[in-house]
Amino acid sequence: MQGTNGFALQTAASGITQLLWLIPAIPMVAAGVIALLKQPARKLAATLAIGSLALSLLLALVAFSHVLSGWTSGHNVRETANFTWLQFGTSTVDLGWVLDPLSAVMLVMVTFVGLLIVIYSTGYMAHDENFTRFFCFLSLFAGAMLGVVIANSLLLLFMCWELVGLTSYLLIGFWYQKPSAAAAAKKAFLTTRVGDIFFLLGIVWLFAQTGTLLFYNSGAGSMEPAALNGLLAAPAALGLSAATVIGLLIFAGAAGKSGQLPLHVWLPDAMEGPTPVSALIHAATMVAAGVYLIARVYPLMQAGTPAGGITTALTVVTWVGAATAVFAALIAVAQDDIKRILAYSTVSQLGYMMAGLGLGGVAVGMFHLITHAFFKALLFMGAGSVIHGVHEEQDVRKMGGLRKAMPLTFATYAIGMLALSGFPIVFSGFWSKDGILAAAKDAHFSRGPFYLLVFGAVLTAFYMTRQVSYVFFGKWRGHGHAHESPAVMTAPLAILAFFAIALGVIGTPAWPWFRSFLEGHAAAIEFGKFGESEFLVLLLTSTLIVLVGLGFGWLLYGSKSPAPEERDVLEKAVPPVWAALRNRLYVDEFYGVTFIAFYKWWAEVADWLDRRVWGGIVALVIWVFGRLAHFDRFFDNEWVNGGFDKGCEELYSGGGLLARVQSGRTQTYLRLLAVAVVVLAVILIWSSRP
Amino acid sequence: MSPLSCYLLVAALVFAIGLAGALTRRNAILVLIGIELMLNAANLNLIAFWRYGPNPAALTGLMFAVFSIAVAAAEAAVGLGLVISIYRHLRTTDLDEISRMKG
């Protein structure tokens, strides 16, 4: 894909573009209003949150239809509304928002999924005493994410980005009375912060280089050829162009938010938050933000593509993505907490998206992002429904046989699970993952990513099967007895399930509607593609992959129900590996022994310095002064005091004298005034006489 | 001895008298009277300068005098009100006895 070339730029902002800012504004305002409500006003709070998001969804649909109509009528829409926010000296900082296929699609997805999740959480949080606070945060979260989506300026994007970070902190730590939740919130905040530092560096550098932070500004934006060429020309360290380095810095930020490999640790812990929050974070908003960011700055990432290859930045993105995909999938295999499994699968899927971005361009990555958003939200809410149904139990080994207890949840969950593991033909996940694999297969620079991704796909199917069979098959191992969740929770599940299937249609190789929509050339239906050999090969490969994963998983776990204390099948087979996976490949521990330990050591050093060195010096000084003081006292007693006492008496009497002036007698004051007047007049006349 | 200087001298005299009154009397009310006298002396100066000044048509001095008369009325009202309330609290208006504000 050749950046913006495919687009007939059209920056004349239409009405809806002018109103685009309303989409994030409405939920934020709602959040503000809810924040003012009293705790008991639950109904009102929920209504406000849902209503605001519904309104945003409406607007988003309008915007989408606008873009769509533009596209179908041949010319592609990219409308921006910019305004100057700050002006210092000659350079200005502009903010603005953009409406183009990318943002339109994201808007619809975020508002829609967000709306469903909010509706769902009215049921899930029904018994929480901080109901209103929750909805306030939720609306704010959605609003911030929408802000990220519409932003046409890296700065505006960064603001909303940080807002997302803040709200995620608030939501993950929503049950702050749980220490683990508080810790998780802190962890998420700090980890993402690490990425954001680099991101900010990238922004500043970009501004320094191009003088603007707008993406698209009718030729003057930083994502447009003029600026990009400048960036390419500008050299940076070790032979990389400025474009590359800035791209990498921004990617660091994205990695932080989307939990890519070095910075993924916060994401599983974020499960401490309420399940709807997990759903929102993992499916629709936060983690998507990173991927979306890369898609947004894609022109920068792929600036100066060598013939038939990809840029350094994209190479990095690809490798990191692929590595993350496998890594997280491996860990997911050995988890017992239903939500943790999903969390790690999210991480790995994000890896897929990144890889897709790196290899296949915006369309591939975004398509997987969209489909994943739907079925991951579905899975999380299904998990939430399960947890709700089994009385806040999260350990899969303490469940089982739930397919009878909660059939609706089971059905929808199964759909989600199949979509995630990419079951052939009917499920959207299949097509999106298929696209990524295809892109990876004909990546020229290396086959590595392809194999990694394939392996990851196998694992995905495997651990999902394991989880499902733990939860829904076998016999009930928990205590109490499970019950189906209320309609307000299951209805969104059904809707999401529908989309988890249906979305596949728009991304098949035969009718690559989504891709053509994003890249802005007409979509043609050619069933002939199904006939082409390499497509069939790929189709068969991925089908095979999935079937292998599923079959293996079913073989090991299907419908048999080990007791909770019983050791896992794999554990029996390969204990060391299992232990490693079980402990998340010791990443946290690794950080523990490296960074954190380093900081601890450094703190101790500082402490030692304080105690020994500085303390010693201070002690010395004290001692010296002590001696001096002794001498001084001697001196005082002998010579000074006499004189000093005298002086004090003098001062005292003088004070008494002065105090008499302050007699409280108005006339005295008046008299002084008059005297002063006389003196001044005399001085004046004297000085002014010739 | 130009007429203006005559007026100025009279004003100065009245001013001095007022000042003397304000400085020497015990009774707060009479101190206020002295202050009023001083104000009026100032007004006389203003008007005299206006009358003999370079540009009477500008009305500056006259206006100043009129305004200061108005302000003086306000000042008298407030001042006397204060004296009355002081009397109500301390049962005296003798300034030699009123020295609560001693530093």
Add this chain to the structure above:
Amino acid sequence: MTNTLDQIFVLLKHWIIGFLPVWLQPIVAALLSVVAILAVFPGLFAISVLLERKGLGRMQNRIGPNRVGPLGVLQPVADGIKALIKEDVIPYSADHVVHFLAPVMLVVVVFMGYAVLPMGRNMTFVPMDAGLLFYFAMGASAELTVFMAGWSSRNKYSLLGAMRAVAQMISYEVPLLMSSVVIVMMTGSLSLDKIVEVQNQYTWGLPHWFVFTPMGFAAFVMFAIAATAETNRSPFDLPEGESELVAGYFTEYSGFKFAEFFLGEYVAMLSISGLGATLFLGGWSAPLAILNVVPSWFWFFAKIMTWICFYIWMRGTFPRLRQDQLMNFAWKFVLPMTLLNLLVAGLWRFMGEGFLRWVVCSAILLSAYIIGGRIGMRSKKFGPRSYRYAE
């Protein structure tokens, strides 16, 4: 013919001073005017006293003075003689100087007020640019004399009367000024001659008196009330309420000094009626265009006497107010209404010619007075007389 008759006094004055050397003329002219004023108004004073006594008598089903001369018309003369030959008693502890100065100064300031009143065409003693201001300045200094009288005679009745009088005069001086400011706003001048000139014109033979405009009429009513209070006339005659404090601030005065007070009071009445006539009733201008044949000075004095009769009638009619009622009435009804009047006058000025402004202004004033009156009547501050202190 009419003109000569109209200007007869002026011509007379010129004829007299015609005999004199030029350097003497202005002084003599001034003296003549002063003498004229000093002659005419005491005469009017005598007439109005007689009028009052007889009129009140009729109102109270008595005959009134009827011994001295035919139908007792010479009664005032007898009173004057009596006052002159009576012994002048000065209380031992009184403050002699002040006690003596008070009535003299009162009479002086009261007569000075006449200097600016236009008593007929070209018949203003000192046609002053700031005539109205001068008049009020004199009126204000009258208060001081009243206080002097009350304080100097070392008598608590006198002192109380004086305090009451001064408080009342100050309180009612404000509405008095305000209501005449309306006229100033409409004419744009402080000079009484100018004011009369403005009123001395006719449409369809009807005069342009200010009393015939909405805010003019309102101001007229307020002015009448305030003037009554300013001159300590019933029903505002608490300062000399004989039932409470023997005769108010001139209790300790007798003989000629008392006569001076008496004179001062009536002359003040006459002069303030003159002012009222000048401001609202077109001064010396005739009530109808055709009546211009009648000399202007006649109209001036006619209006004054009408006003006096009005006073007498009021005195015969109304009971006396209570002190608190008096004050509340002044500050809580009269003053706000006069202030409103000012606003309306400004409105009138800026609405320009036309029928509309009549409707609007009258509507505003009418509603204000009705509402204000209702509220006032309901509150027991200055409501209908209650006897809670009586029984």
Add this chain to the structure above:
Amino acid sequence: MVIFAILAALTVAGGLAAVMLRNTVHCALAVAVAFAGLALLFLRLNAQFAGFAQILVYVGAVAILVVFAILLTRNSETPATGVFSKTWLAGLVIAAAVFAVLAWAVIKSQAALPQEQTEPQISVAQIGNALMGRYVLPLEIVAVLLTAAMIGAVIVAMHEKGSAK
């Protein structure tokens, strides 16, 4: 010139009386005389408006206020003790010094002073226009000040139980 001398004498005499008389009320009356004299001096200076305003405000209002204050503070009787404060001599000396300085200044700067010139004829209308035009802001400010002063005076002088007068 003669008239001026008379008026000046009247004013100064009034002022001196106001300062020196023993009886407080006499002082008040004397100060009223001084005010009147000043007003007449204003008239002498063709400041008709200012003069009448002076009479209206000072003789009509301030003097009355002073008298009221005197009576309300039971000061109307001549105090048995001395009426002058302990430090009256110092005050006198200072006042004298002030007068000396001022007079010295006036006499020294006589050359610089503007000389006699044609009497300005100022009509009240002109003053009114000036008040409503060039000086309208000060006028408004003074109006506000007077209102504030009135309220303040009432509040300050009001009894604690809250009944005015």
